[in-house]
Amino acid sequence: MLLGIFTIMYVMTLAMQVFVPYIVRETIVFGVTVPEQNIKHSALALAKKRYAQTVGLFGVLILILMLMLNWSLAPSESAQGILLLSCLFGMLAISMMLYWLNHQKVMKLKIREQWGMNIKQVRAVDLTARSRDEMLPWPFYVVPIGVTVFLIIFTLLHYSQIPNAVAVHWGPSGAADAWREKTYFIAISLPLVMLMMQCMMWGTADSLKRSAIRMSINRQQESLENELKTRKFMSWNIALISYSLTALLTILQLSNIYPSMAEGNKLLPFFIAFLFLILGSVLVYAWKKRQLRLKYEDNVMSEVMDIDEDRYWKGGLIYMNRQDPSVFVEKRFGVGWTMNFANPRGYIVIVLPLLILLLISIISF
Amino acid sequence: MFIQIEPLSNVPIYEQVTRQIIEGIARGDMGPGDTLPSVRSLAADLGVNMHTVNKSYHELEAKGIITIRAKSGAIIRSTEERALTPEQLQQIEKNLKPVVAEGMVLGATVDQIEHMMKKVFADLQLPAEGV
Numbered sequence: 001m002l003l004g005i006f007t008i009m010y011v012m013t014l015a016m017q018v019f020v021p022y023i024v025r026e027t028i029v030f031g032v033t034v035p036e037q038n039i040k041h042s043a044l045a046l047a048k049k050r051y052a053q054t055v056g057l058f059g060v061l062i063l064i065l066m067l068m069l070n071w072s073l074a075p076s077e078s079a080q081g082i083l084l085l086s087c088l089f090g091m092l093a094i095s096m097m098l099y100w101l102n103h104q105k106v107m108k109l110k111i112r113e114q115w116g117m118n119i120k121q122v123r124a125v126d127l128t129a130r131s132r133d134e135m136l137p138w139p140f141y142v143v144p145i146g147v148t149v150f151l152i153i154f155t156l157l158h159y160s161q162i163p164n165a166v167a168v169h170w171g172p173s174g175a176a177d178a179w180r181e182k183t184y185f186i187a188i189s190l191p192l193v194m195l196m197m198q199c200m201m202w203g204t205a206d207s208l209k210r211s212a213i214r215m216s217i218n219r220q221q222e223s224l225e226n227e228l229k230t231r232k233f234m235s236w237n238i239a240l241i242s243y244s245l246t247a248l249l250t251i252l253q254l255s256n257i258y259p260s261m262a263e264g265n266k267l268l269p270f271f272i273a274f275l276f277l278i279l280g281s282v283l284v285y286a287w288k289k290r291q292l293r294l295k296y297e298d299n300v301m302s303e304v305m306d307i308d309e310d311r312y313w314k315g316g317l318i319y320m321n322r323q324d325p326s327v328f329v330e331k332r333f334g335v336g337w338t339m340n341f342a343n344p345r346g347y348i349v350i351v352l353p354l355l356i357l358l359l360i361s362i363i364s365f
Numbered sequence: 366m367f368i369q370i371e372p373l374s375n376v377p378i379y380e381q382v383t384r385q386i387i388e389g390i391a392r393g394d395m396g397p398g399d400t401l402p403s404v405r406s407l408a409a410d411l412g413v414n415m416h417t418v419n420k421s422y423h424e425l426e427a428k429g430i431i432t433i434r435a436k437s438g439a440i441i442r443s444t445e446e447r448a449l450t451p452e453q454l455q456q457i458e459k460n461l462k463p464v465v466a467e468g469m470v471l472g473a474t475v476d477q478i479e480h481m482m483k484k485v486f487a488d489l490q491l492p493a494e495g496v
Contacts, residue, residue: 126367210409
C-alpha cells in the first residue's frame, strides 16, 4: 500500500521535475532572464532538452533501484519509509544539481553574448486591471476557520466522552499509530493545527491578491488576460485545499471523540482522497500554467524588454527584493509561487503560523 | 489604461507615473469619476515602494487633477472641478519656459515651436489606437 502510493507520488514528482523548463515562462530559462529578442537561441532549446532527458533517465533508474531494493530486502515499515524517501530526495538532488549547472551555463552565455545590454527595460501596468481581478474575497477563507472554532467548542463539550488515549498521529495505512494521554490541550491540538493551516491559506490567498499583476511589455493585452486567469485559478485552488484539509482534519478529530469511526480502515479512503486531491491540484495548476504561458514563434523584434530581475534572485531560486511590495512572486524554476524574503509581511503571514504549528506539534507528540 | 515605467531612467519613477497618468487622462483613456488603483496595489504592480506611488498621487492632487478620499481612493476630477485657474496657467507657463528656451538657443523659430505644440495637442486628441 505504502509502496503503491509512494510510487505514484514519485512518478508525479519526477514528471514535474522533467517538464519544469517547459512549464515556466519562456523568458526565464533555468532561472536566468532571457530577453525576448534572444528567446529562440539554439543553445537554450538544447539545454532544456538535455536537462529533461537526463533527469528523466536518472529518475527512472532510481525508481527501478528503489523497487528492486524494496523487493530484495523486504524492509520493515520504518526502514521502507527511509528507503523510499531517500530515493525521492536523491532524484530531487540530481535535478537540482542539473538545474544549477544549466543556470551557470545560461548565465555565462547571456554575459558573453551581452543579451539585453542595449535594450530598454520597461514595466507595464494596466490601471484598470485591479477592477477586473476575480480572486475570491476573504470570507471564503474564513468559513473554514468558523468550522474549526465550532469543532474546538464541540470537543470541549464532549471532553468526558473522549477515550483516555487520544490519537495524535496517523500512519500511511490510515490507522492511528501514536497516542497521548488525554488532557484539554491534547484534545484540541488537532483543531489548533488545523486553525494554523487555515490561517496560512488565508494569508497566502490574501498576499497573492496584493501581489503584482505582471504583464509582458511586448504582449501586454495577452499577458494580462493570462495573468488574471492564473490568479483566479490560484485563489480557487487555495480555497479547495483549505476546504479539503478542513474536511479531513474534522473527520480525524471526530474519530477521536467517536472511536467507532476509526475502526478497521475506515479512515483510509479519506487520506487517499486528500492526497490525490493535493497532487491533482498541483498537476492541474502545472497544466494550466503551460496553457496560459506566452508562446513565441520567433525572436521578438522590439526596442524594449521586461525588467531583468536576475540580481534579486539568489541562485535563481530565492527572491529578495526590498523595493518590491509583493509578498509572493511566481517561481522561476518550479511550479507555483515563492516568497519575497526581503518583505517582512511574508514572515508574518507564512512563517509565524508555521512556527506556531510546529510548536503545537512538538508539544503534542 | 496602460502605463509604462523605466526604473533605470534618469527621470524619477514617481514623476514617470505622474506624467503617464496625466497623458492617459489627456488622451481620454480614463475620464472624470474614474478611480485610480489604490496606492498599495499600484505599487505592487509596478514593483516599487509605496511611497513612490503615494508621492505621485499627492502631486496629482496638488495639480488639481485628482481628489484623494480616505475611503474611495483617488478619483479623477470632472472637467468643472478642474477648471483652469490663473495660477495653474502660470505654472504651466513656468514649466514650458526651459523647454522653449532650449529650443530658442538651438535655433528653433516661433513657428516651429508653435507647430510642435499643435502637433503634441493633436497627437493626444487622437483616439487611442490599440496601444
